[in-house]
Amino acid sequence: xxxxxxxxxxxxxxxxxxxxxxxxxxxxxxxxxxxxxxxxxxxxxxxxxxxxxxxxxxxxxxxxxxxxxxxxxxxxxxxxxxxxxxxxxxxxxxxxxxxxxxxxxxxxxxxxxxxxxxxxxxxxxxxxxxxxxxxxxxxxxxxxxxxxxxxxxxxxxxxxxxxxxxxxxxxxxxxxxxxxxxxxxxxxxxxxxxxxxxxxxxxxxxxxxxxxxxxxxxxxxxxxxxxxxxxxxxxxxxxxxxxxxxxxxxxxxxxxxxxxxxxxxxxxxxxxxxxxxxxxxxxxxxxxxxxxxxxxxxxxxxxxxxxxxxxxx
Amino acid sequence: xxxxxxxxxxxxxxxxxxxxxxxxxxxxxxxxxxxxxxxxxxxxxxxxxxxxxxxxxxxxxxxxxxxxxxxxxxxxxxxxxxxxxxxxxxxxxxxxxxxxxxxxxxxxxxxxxxxxxxxxxxxxxxxxxxxxxxxxxxxxxxxxxxxxxxxxxxxxxxxxxxxxxxxxxxxxxxxxxxxxxxxxxxxxxxxxxxxxxxxxxxxxxxxxxxxxxxxxxxxxxxxxxx
Numbered sequence: 001x002x003x004x005x006x007x008x009x010x011x012x013x014x015x016x017x018x019x020x021x022x023x024x025x026x027x028x029x030x031x032x033x034x035x036x037x038x039x040x041x042x043x044x045x046x047x048x049x050x051x052x053x054x055x056x057x058x059x060x061x062x063x064x065x066x067x068x069x070x071x072x073x074x075x076x077x078x079x080x081x082x083x084x085x086x087x088x089x090x091x092x093x094x095x096x097x098x099x100x101x102x103x104x105x106x107x108x109x110x111x112x113x114x115x116x117x118x119x120x121x122x123x124x125x126x127x128x129x130x131x132x133x134x135x136x137x138x139x140x141x142x143x144x145x146x147x148x149x150x151x152x153x154x155x156x157x158x159x160x161x162x163x164x165x166x167x168x169x170x171x172x173x174x175x176x177x178x179x180x181x182x183x184x185x186x187x188x189x190x191x192x193x194x195x196x197x198x199x200x201x202x203x204x205x206x207x208x209x210x211x212x213x214x215x216x217x218x219x220x221x222x223x224x225x226x227x228x229x230x231x232x233x234x235x236x237x238x239x240x241x242x243x244x245x246x247x248x249x250x251x252x253x254x255x256x257x258x259x260x261x262x263x264x265x266x267x268x269x270x271x272x273x274x275x276x277x278x279x280x281x282x283x284x285x286x287x288x289x290x291x292x293x294x295x296x297x298x299x300x301x302x303x304x305x306x307x308x309x310x311x312x313x
Numbered sequence: 314x315x316x317x318x319x320x321x322x323x324x325x326x327x328x329x330x331x332x333x334x335x336x337x338x339x340x341x342x343x344x345x346x347x348x349x350x351x352x353x354x355x356x357x358x359x360x361x362x363x364x365x366x367x368x369x370x371x372x373x374x375x376x377x378x379x380x381x382x383x384x385x386x387x388x389x390x391x392x393x394x395x396x397x398x399x400x401x402x403x404x405x406x407x408x409x410x411x412x413x414x415x416x417x418x419x420x421x422x423x424x425x426x427x428x429x430x431x432x433x434x435x436x437x438x439x440x441x442x443x444x445x446x447x448x449x450x451x452x453x454x455x456x457x458x459x460x461x462x463x464x465x466x467x468x469x470x471x472x473x474x475x476x477x478x479x480x481x482x483x484x485x486x487x488x489x490x491x492x493x494x495x496x497x498x499x500x501x502x503x504x505x506x507x508x509x510x511x512x513x514x515x516x517x518x519x520x521x522x523x524x525x526x527x528x529x530x531x532x533x534x535x536x537x538x539x
Contacts, residue, residue, distance in 0.1 A: 003423070003424065004421075007418050014406075015406060018406040019406055212402075213404055213405070213406075215402075216402045216403070216404055217404070217415070217419070218388070218391070219362065219364075219391065219396050219402065220391070220392075220396075220415065220416045220419050220463070221388045221389070221390075221391035221392035221394075221416070221419050221420060221467075222388060222415070222418075222419035223388045223419070224385075224388075226418070226419055
């Protein structure tokens with residue numbers, strides 16, 4: 001058994017080396033195919049980060065009347081947090097709202113003056129609600145509006161909800177996000193399929209060249225395993241080398257890509273892992289094994305399928 | 314040892330490669346099969362090594378119907394037969410040594426046996442000095458001698474040589490035939506197809522003459538008559 005394995009591996013490696021031109025061509029094609037697959041995956045990651053970022057910016061603001069007490073608002077916040085669609089509820093008190101308002105209109109003397117003339121803080125407290133999915137805002141808004149129209153305590157503490165003003169924009173954004181995701185997934189699947197198809201056919205052509213050799217091996221009485229395994233070893237080597245090459249190429253490619261297309265750092269340091277190069281460095285092991293593993297699988301399966309064709313009588 | 318029982322091979326209505334062929338080969342025989350191109354010589358060989366199947370009739374090797382051997386067991390059957398072809402059929406990316414070693418590895422021989430027997434086989438065909446040459450570095454005659462060394466190295470019961478001298482000059486032809494004779498003298502059965510009148514006349518062994526898929530003569534000490 002060990003002798004047979006040793007002979008198969010040796011024959012595969014020697015075959016890879018002696019048929020250098022064919023091996024080189026196959027490695028080149030698998031490298032290009034894997035690089036295509038890798039860039040598609042990175043592209044998907046970048047898009048996903050951008051979409052998530054966009055989704056995080058969407059929320060519903062519920063403005064309370066100035067007479068609403070903090071207890072009432074906290075109770076309402078608890079009610080909202082109990083909803084399964086709600087990801088996060090942030091409370092802004094009346095004084096915080098006033099401070100933020102002042103900060104926003106710092107340069108506008110007229111407004112600041114007007115504010116000073118008022119005896120009381122004119123702004124109500126508010127809750128900002130973020131849903132888990134953008135499509136869930138509709139349901140949350142309906143719940144809030146129902147609470148507003150039929151308050152359990154008799155008088156509503158809610159002044160207004162900003163969802164209806166933003167409804168069109170949110171639903172539009174939701175459609176854009178969904179269609180972009182679907183479109184990108186379809187493109188990724190298509191690209192990966194093309195890459196696999198091209199690699200498979202290159203290896204098939206290489207083995208087609210060796211069909212007479214396979215015939216000779218059969219005539220000499222070699223078993224199907226003894227004939228096909230060395231071709232698989234060569235295929236695995238081709239995939240392995242191509243995979244490692246792609247990982248090595250990704251390093252400078254991602255640095256170049258980011259320096260060329262992201263001229264300003266709009267992610268802070270905590271968002272490093274979200275950037276392509278950061279994502280690559282942090283998930284290096286997983287990316288390495290995915291790419292190299294895919295290369296090995298492409299090489300092994302393609303050679304197995306290709307050589308099997310010539311083993312039939 | 315070998316028995317062809319009413320074997321026919323028909324590729325289409327117009328193309329009859331073999332028609333009702335019946336003959337027997339005894340162990341240790343040196344049988345030559347002669348005939349024009351298209352007479353059915355190569356088809357007959359293909360039937361014997363199960364490269365092709367007959368339309369009718371049965372081929373027996375050591376009393377077994379060779380076409381009833383399950384596909385998985387065909388390699389084992391083929392190891393009993395050494396084959397030599399007009400176009401040598403060597404593995405181009407392997408050296409002379411490796412070509413012969415491959416046949417032994419396929420047979421499950423140990424590394425020690427391979428290291429001992431391969432140089433011996435190459436010595437027998439007078440190629441001890443070309444052991445590490447690749448096929449493209451050898452002449453036609455040398456390639457054919459490597460092919461013979463590969464055919465004999467597993468000590469098969471039968472050697473089939475399909476036009477082994479077809480691509481060789483007279484001197485290389487003589488050498489190849491002498492080697493085959495020597496192998497036959499050691500007890501191995503040989504079936505050889507050929508066009509070469511000189512070879513047949515010099516051998517003076519059994520000759521089957523074929524024409525359009527049929528056996529037209531079977532002479533025990535035949536001459537090339539066509």
